[in-house]
Amino acid sequence: xxxxxxxxxxxxxxxxxxxxxxxxxxxxxxxxxxxxxxxxxxxxxxxxxxxxxxxxxxxxxxxxxxxxxxxxxxxxxxxxxxxxxxxxxxxxxxxxxxxxxxxxxxxxxxxxxxxxxxxxxxxxxxxxxxxxxxxxxxxxxxxxxxxxxxxxxxxxxxxxxxxxxxxxxxxxxxxxxxxxxxxxxxxxxxxxxxxxxxxxxxxxxxxxxxxxxxxxxxxxxxxxxxxxxxxxxxxxxxxxxxxxxxxxxxxxxxxxxxxxxxxx
Amino acid sequence: xxxxxxxxxxxxxxxxxxxxxxxxxxxxxxxxxxxxxxxxxxxxxxxxxxxxxxxxxxxxxxxxxxxxxxxxxxxxxxxxxxxxxxxxxxxxxxxxxxxxxxxxxxxxxxxxxxxxxxxxxxxxxxxxxxxxxxxxxxxxxxxxxxxxxxxxxxxxxxxxxxxxxxxxxxxxxxxxxxxxxxxxxxxxxxxxxxxxxxxxxxxxxxxxxxxxxxxxxxxxxxxxxxxxxxxxxxxxxxxxxxxxxxxxxxxxxxxxxxxxxxxxxxxxxxxxxxxxxxxxxxxxxxxxxxxxxxxxxxxxxxxxxxxxxxxxxxxxxxxxx
Numbered sequence: 001x002x003x004x005x006x007x008x009x010x011x012x013x014x015x016x017x018x019x020x021x022x023x024x025x026x027x028x029x030x031x032x033x034x035x036x037x038x039x040x041x042x043x044x045x046x047x048x049x050x051x052x053x054x055x056x057x058x059x060x061x062x063x064x065x066x067x068x069x070x071x072x073x074x075x076x077x078x079x080x081x082x083x084x085x086x087x088x089x090x091x092x093x094x095x096x097x098x099x100x101x102x103x104x105x106x107x108x109x110x111x112x113x114x115x116x117x118x119x120x121x122x123x124x125x126x127x128x129x130x131x132x133x134x135x136x137x138x139x140x141x142x143x144x145x146x147x148x149x150x151x152x153x154x155x156x157x158x159x160x161x162x163x164x165x166x167x168x169x170x171x172x173x174x175x176x177x178x179x180x181x182x183x184x185x186x187x188x189x190x191x192x193x194x195x196x197x198x199x200x201x202x203x204x205x206x207x208x209x210x211x212x213x214x215x216x217x218x219x220x221x222x223x224x225x226x227x228x229x230x231x232x233x234x235x236x237x238x239x240x241x242x243x244x245x246x247x248x249x250x251x252x253x254x255x256x257x258x259x260x261x262x263x264x
Numbered sequence: 265x266x267x268x269x270x271x272x273x274x275x276x277x278x279x280x281x282x283x284x285x286x287x288x289x290x291x292x293x294x295x296x297x298x299x300x301x302x303x304x305x306x307x308x309x310x311x312x313x314x315x316x317x318x319x320x321x322x323x324x325x326x327x328x329x330x331x332x333x334x335x336x337x338x339x340x341x342x343x344x345x346x347x348x349x350x351x352x353x354x355x356x357x358x359x360x361x362x363x364x365x366x367x368x369x370x371x372x373x374x375x376x377x378x379x380x381x382x383x384x385x386x387x388x389x390x391x392x393x394x395x396x397x398x399x400x401x402x403x404x405x406x407x408x409x410x411x412x413x414x415x416x417x418x419x420x421x422x423x424x425x426x427x428x429x430x431x432x433x434x435x436x437x438x439x440x441x442x443x444x445x446x447x448x449x450x451x452x453x454x455x456x457x458x459x460x461x462x463x464x465x466x467x468x469x470x471x472x473x474x475x476x477x478x479x480x481x482x483x484x485x486x487x488x489x490x491x492x493x494x495x496x497x498x499x500x501x502x503x504x505x506x507x508x509x510x511x512x513x514x515x516x517x518x519x520x521x522x523x524x525x526x527x528x529x530x531x532x533x534x535x536x537x538x539x540x541x542x543x544x545x546x547x548x549x550x551x552x553x554x555x556x557x558x559x560x561x562x563x564x565x566x567x568x569x570x571x572x573x574x575x576x577x578x579x580x581x582x583x584x585x
Binding site for chain 2: 239
């Protein structure tokens with residue numbers, strides 16, 4: 001049975017390229033590149049695989065600024081059929097629940113859908129809030145932490161959830177929202193041909209007016225949570241290093257351990 | 265956590281021990297009342313008894329067949345009913361996977377704020393604010409809420425409230441209303457022999473080890489120190505050399521032992537998040553620039569294959585004295 005899938009992704013600063021400014025206890029963003037948040041690629045990959053197996057189409061959706069276009073093209077290169085960038089000055093500083101609301105309006109505009117896919121969290125703030133909040137706005141059930149997904153009987157989804165105690169297998173009818181864990185798949189690297197043909201695919205920007213969003217209900221004004229500061233905590237560690245011959249270092253380490261810790 | 269606030273709080277976790285931790289937290293935060301929500305399919309009196317600990321003044325019990333598998337949607341229905349009765353300023357939910365899946369949905373249902381994985385909670389002129397890790401654990405963000413908030417609390421082997429109290433138990437009837445996924449199977453992971461979260465000494469292995477068999481060299485060290493062996497994500501999820509329940513890091517366990525020894529671990533942000541609160545951190549790595557050396561108290565730069573056996577030898581000798 002063909003599936004109409006919406007997959008959400010975020011365009012983030014690459015956290016592995018950040019520098020820690022220990023003098024001022026701040027993060028230094030200089031020179032850091034941007035990317036599709038790591039686990040969002042797993043969500044995109046899963047969406048494309050489900051389409052390849054069952055038919056249908058995949059729409060990639062991203063709330064961001066205009067420079068997210070680069071990530072939208074990457075999602076298209078990975079196999080999404082179309083991309084919708086949700087961009088508006090009023091969207092800036094939206095908290096996670098407002099972001100979910102904006103996406104829900106885009107999904108209403110998209111119309112018919114069977115499945116919404118997201119990751120469980122993004123590498124910048126890892127709140128894990130957008131998925132479940134979006135499911136609530138859409139009034140559909142959710143399967144979270146999915147490590148495996150399969151279509152069953154043509155109109156249901158079977159999901160394996162990786163929980164603390166073990167694997168829980170669930171099944172659910174459509175429409176449905178699923179957040180995937182990164183163990184679900186290995187995202188593909190698009191080929192040069194796929195990258196080049198992505199340029200011809202359907203990429204559109206939708207603003208607040210197109211989405212029928214009241215600008216007061218989003219952004220800083222509409223949000224209930226606000227980030228007031230971001231600091232690098234002072235490292236309280238001693239950072240005493242031993243760099244001599246292995247036997248010497250081992251001895252010094254042993255002495256340090258014995259000083260600080262009771263072996264009894 | 266700063267001066268006491270006047271907030272009423274509501275706590276919930278599907279795991280009684282975590283709920284008890286939340287009671288301690290809520291009690292420390294405010295002079296207001298602490299209520300606990302219990303959501304079960306059977307034996308409500310027993311579930312209520314487990315949370316009748318010091319600090320809890322009221323228990324809201326919601327029971328029914330629809331709660332047998334504790335799907336998010338039904339628990340949200342239950343907690344929505346409890347919230348509307350109690351109207352607390354903060355709802356504290358344990359940050360298990362179930363808690364993480366439920367909190368944002370509940371906050372959205374109630375039209376209130378949601379803050380996840382709060383390391384600390386403060387009262388900012390009557391409004392809740394919290395600190396949480398961002399940028400892969402490299403920085404702490406302070407986030408503030410404009411009003412009541414649902415806040416998830418990461419599990420950190422906090423103090424558990426105990427003792428006995430005799431709180432009022434209020435039963436609330438909640439009819440099933442939301443469609444839910446059907447649970448058709450559960451496969452439990454065989455329990456590990458030891459709970460790494462409670463260990464006082466953790467020795468953690470990373471990619472500096474060349475093969476699975478080499479991990480055996482840590483056993484001697486572990487037995488001398490009475491420690492438990494853990495590992496970073498590459499050795500658990502990716503290579504499968506060490507069982508997953510011993511993974512330390514963002515997607516594994518958070519531990520706060522008295523002594524943490526990182527062997528052949530570079531100190532990626534995702535790993536550091538799991539052991540930042542260890543009392544003493546020791547690291548062994550042959551790369552002087554490995555990030556782990558910025559987050560350790562004592563470090564040895566060199567070949568772990570040479571250092572570990574000698575370290576074990578010296579410690580054993582000292583123990584023997």
